[in-house]
Amino acid sequence: MYLIHFSFCGKKYHGWQFQENALTVQEVLHKVLEQIFKIKLPYPYGCSRTDTGVHALEFLATLPNFYDIPADSLKKGLNSLLPDDIRVYKVEKKEGFKDARKLVEGKHYRYVVCTKKVPSPFTSSLSWHSPYPLDVPEMNKALLHFVGTHDFASFMSAGSEVKTTVRTLKSARIFKTEDYLIFDFLGTGFLKHQIRIMCGTLVTVGRGRLESGSIPGILSGKNRELAPHTTLPGKGLYLYKLFFSLEKTNSYVFPDSFKEIIW
Amino acid sequence: MYLIHFSFCGKKYHGWQFQENALTVQEVLHKVLEQIFKIKLPYPYGCSRTDTGVHALEFLATLPNFYDIPADSLKKGLNSLLPDDIRVYKVEKKEGFKDARKLVEGKHYRYVVCTKKVPSPFTSSLSWHSPYPLDVPEMNKALLHFVGTHDFASFMSAGSEVKTTVRTLKSARIFKTEDYLIFDFLGTGFLKHQIRIMCGTLVTVGRGRLESGSIPGILSGKNRELAPHTTLPGKGLYLYKLFFSLEKTNSYVFPDSFKEIIW
Numbered sequence: 423m424y425l426i427h428f429s430f431c432g433k434k435y436h437g438w439q440f441q442e443n444a445l446t447v448q449e450v451l452h453k454v455l456e457q458i459f460k461i462k463l464p465y466p467y468g469c470s471r472t473d474t475g476v477h478a479l480e481f482l483a484t485l486p487n488f489y490d491i492p493a494d495s496l497k498k499g500l501n502s503l504l505p506d507d508i509r510v511y512k513v514e515k516k517e518g519f520k521d522a523r524k525l526v527e528g529k530h531y532r533y534v535v536c537t538k539k540v541p542s543p544f545t546s547s548l549s550w551h552s553p554y555p556l557d558v559p560e561m562n563k564a565l566l567h568f569v570g571t572h573d574f575a576s577f578m579s580a581g582s583e584v585k586t587t588v589r590t591l592k593s594a595r596i597f598k599t600e601d602y603l604i605f606d607f608l609g610t611g612f613l614k615h616q617i618r619i620m621c622g623t624l625v626t627v628g629r630g631r632l633e634s635g636s637i638p639g640i641l642s643g644k645n646r647e648l649a650p651h652t653t654l655p656g657k658g659l660y661l662y663k664l665f666f667s668l669e670k671t672n673s674y675v676f677p678d679s680f681k682e683i684i685w
Numbered sequence: 686m687y688l689i690h691f692s693f694c695g696k697k698y699h700g701w702q703f704q705e706n707a708l709t710v711q712e713v714l715h716k717v718l719e720q721i722f723k724i725k726l727p728y729p730y731g732c733s734r735t736d737t738g739v740h741a742l743e744f745l746a747t748l749p750n751f752y753d754i755p756a757d758s759l760k761k762g763l764n765s766l767l768p769d770d771i772r773v774y775k776v777e778k779k780e781g782f783k784d785a786r787k788l789v790e791g792k793h794y795r796y797v798v799c800t801k802k803v804p805s806p807f808t809s810s811l812s813w814h815s816p817y818p819l820d821v822p823e824m825n826k827a828l829l830h831f832v833g834t835h836d837f838a839s840f841m842s843a844g845s846e847v848k849t850t851v852r853t854l855k856s857a858r859i860f861k862t863e864d865y866l867i868f869d870f871l872g873t874g875f876l877k878h879q880i881r882i883m884c885g886t887l888v889t890v891g892r893g894r895l896e897s898g899s900i901p902g903i904l905s906g907k908n909r910e911l912a913p914h915t916t917l918p919g920k921g922l923y924l925y926k927l928f929f930s931l932e933k934t935n936s937y938v939f940p941d942s943f944k945e946i947i948w
Contacts, residue, residue, distance in 0.1 A: 431806045477807070506809030544694045544740070544811065544947035546769030601948070681944045684807035685864070 423519040424485045424496060426451070426466065427512040431684075432477040432656065433547040434507065438468045447472075447508060451483060454503045458496065459488050469522040469664060470529065473615065475547070475656035479683065480664045484522040487515065528592070528665030531612070533605040533621045534658045534680065548684060549602070550658035556628030558598055564627040565594050565605075567637035568620055574613050575644040577623070579653070582614035587644070589613060592671055596624075597678060606676040610668070615653055622652030686782040687748045687759060689714070689729065690775040694947075695740040695919065696810040697770065701731045710735075710771060714746060717766045721759065722751050732785040732927060733792070736878065738810065738919035742946065743927045747785040750778065791855070791928030794875070796868040796884045797921045797943065811947060812865070813921035819891030821861055827890040828857050828868075830900035831883055837876050838907035840886070842916070845877035850907070852876060855934055859887075860941060869939040873931070878916055885915030 428451075436444035440452075448465055456463050466483040491499075497513040504510065534549040536542070541551040568591050575587040590610050597604040605621055623640075626632045632650060640648045660683060665671045691714075699707035703715075711728055719726050729746040754762075760776040767773070797812040799805070804814040831854050838850040853873050860867040868884055886903075889895045895913060903911045923946060928934045 429806050501803065506804075507806045509803050509806040511803050540764065540772050540774050541769075542947055543692050543770045543772040548807065681948050684805055684947070685944050 423487055423516055424493065425512075425514040425516060425522075425525070426483045426485065426496075426500070426510060427514075428481055428483070428500075428508060428510040429479050430477065430481065430509070431507040431548075432472065432475050436474045437476060437656075438470065438472045438481070440465060447481075448483075450505065450508065451500075454500060455485065457503060458491070458499045461488065463488065467522045469526045470661060471614075472661060473618070473656040473659070476659045476661070477548070477657075477683075478661040481661060482522045482526060482664055484520060484525070486519045525666060526664050527668045528608065528610055528671035528674075529612070529661060530663040530665075530674065530676070531607045531609075531617050532660045532662040532680070532683070533607075533617060533654065534660065534683065535603040535605070535621075535625070535654075536601060537603055538601045547657050550654050552603070552625065554625075554629050556603065556625065557630060558596060558603070558628065560630075560634050561624045561628040562596050564624055564632075564634035564637050565596055567634070567641070569594050572641050573644050574616055574641070576640050576646055576649045577616050577619045578613035578646065579615040579619070580646065584613065587613060589616070593674075593676075595676055597676065597680070599680065602680065604680050606662075608671060608674060608676070610671075617659060618653045618656065619649060621654040621658075623650050625654065626650040626652055686750050686779055687756065688775075688777040688779060688785075688788070689746045689748065689759075689763070689773060690777075691744055691746070691763075691771060691773040692742050693740065693744065693772070694770040694811075695735065695738045699737045700735045700739060700919075701744070702734045703728060710744075711746075713768065713771065714763075717763060718748060720766060721754070721762045724751065726751065730785045732789045733924060734877075735924065736881070736919040736922070739922045739924070740811070740920075740946075741924040744924060745785045745789060745927055747783060747788070749782045788929060789927050790931045791871065791873055791934035791937075792875070792924060793926040793928075793937065793939070794870045794872075794880050795923045795925040795943070795946070796870075796880060796917065797923065797946065798866040798868070798884075798888070798917075799864060800866055801864045810920050813917050815866070815888065817888075817892050819866065819888065820893060821859060821866070821891065823893075823897050824887045824891040825859050827887055827895075827897035827900050828859055830897070830904070832857050835904050836907050837879055837904070839903050839909055839912045840879050840882045841876035841909065842878040842882070843909065847876065850876060852879070856937075856939075858939055860939065860943070862943065865943065867943050869925075871934060871937060871939070873934075880922060881916045881919065882912060884917040884921075886913050888917065889913040889915055
């Protein structure tokens with residue numbers, strides 16, 4: 423199989439997963455792969471569904487090995503045919519085949535909130551702008567209640583079929599710069615919209631409209647109606663790093679250099 | 686008059702200056718001003734023409750004082766009606782009226798070249814990617830020949846009517862980071878495409894296809910045919926800072942923190 427490691431700017435895409443009437447990253451990658459292999463191909467498998475506007479600094483797609491194109495040639499071909507907002511940084515070739523989801527054992531997601539009075543005209547699709555002043559210490563208290571293994575049913579959007587709504591958030595933090603608030607989440611898996619709803623809840627706490635101490639009750643209630651109806655937009659969310667072994671997540675330290683997100 | 690200070694991401698615009706069949710920043714600003722003032726208005730005056738794709742961290746437009754809208758209300762109105770890629774950071778109200786061009790006595794332009802092997806999918810419209818290795822010391826030697834007062838006719842595109850092609854480049858430098866080359870230019874005025882042609886010439890030197898020592902001869906020849914036919918694309922160019930007095934340019938130090946360009 424081929425393991426295609428790439429990053430993408432989600433601005434113009436309706437997420438990863440193929441959709442009938444909207445442009446997605448999976449569709450674009452699939453078309454280019456068919457151009458290169460010159461045969462009809464199945465859709466490449468992605469390591470994660472992502473929502474409209476969400477970005478990925480690291481993403482993995484897998485594809486069965488159809489022709490004997492060397493990994494490096496495939497990388498070059500992809501980068502020459504893909505649009506500029508999808509860039510392949512590594513292609514590997516391995517025996518057998520696995521769904522990309524099965525290869526990824528941990529993910530670091532980052533949510534970027536711009537707190538500037540006047541946001542930069544360059545980042546409107548790369549961060550969410552908060553028009554409200556936010557109480558960071560209170561948000562930090564709320565955040566700590568999310569860490570650990572919980573049933574996150576209250577923080578999941580309807581319409582996704584999952585066997586269990588229990589997930590493990592290994593660590594999380596809020597990092598503040600002069601003009602940005604960064605929310606970091608490291609976990610083994612996340613529910614539909616979970617991070618965007620958790621971030622919306624944190625912002626609700628930061629605005630003083632919800633007490634940080636109410637998070638445990640919302641979690642134990644296991645009902646989406648209990649959490650605030652605030653889902654932050656996808657454009658502030660980045661799939662920042664993938665982990666291919668659970669062990670590596672243990673020693674991971676969230677990077678402070680948030681500007682590397684795009685430069 | 687109103688002095689409207691703003692910044693814009695040039696990605697989707699065909700520059701500042703109004704064009705019949707293409708979207709420009711001047712047209713967008715004009716429409717929003719007419720919405721706010723509720724009357725037909727002349728086009729706002731801009732401090733500079735800019736080319737397609739060129740960005741501005743600082744830009745100035747002036748407009749005669751039509752109604753008694755306070756400066757701060759105008760700023761709020763503009764930011765609520767303008768698209769996200771144009772952001773007003775200051776509006777002033779002053780007596781009389783002046784063309785914005787007459788108010789600006791110096792400009793710092795910055796050109797950003799990405800030298801990463803695989804460029805970021807987020808910056809394809811915010812920098813130019815050089816696929817070639819570049820000899821920076823040699824480019825630096827070439828750059829120094831541009832500094833000073835020269836006839837820059839060899840570095841101007843055809844089709845612009847100017848009284849004189851003599852311009853003063855007060856200072857310039859090349860700044861190298863791990864993944865980027867930054868060209869900084871501080872001058873009192875520039876000819877059509879001058880910076881993009883100078884940058885194209887510097888890259889030609891950096892590739893070893895032109896000797897740095899040939900720049901003085903190209904300048905003194907005063908003929909566009911003498912300089913390389915390489916005009917770097919607008920997307921790497923930023924109008925970085927405006928100076929409202931010539932004195933202030935004397936003590937200016939080019940900032941090293943290039944990432945602030947967009948974050």
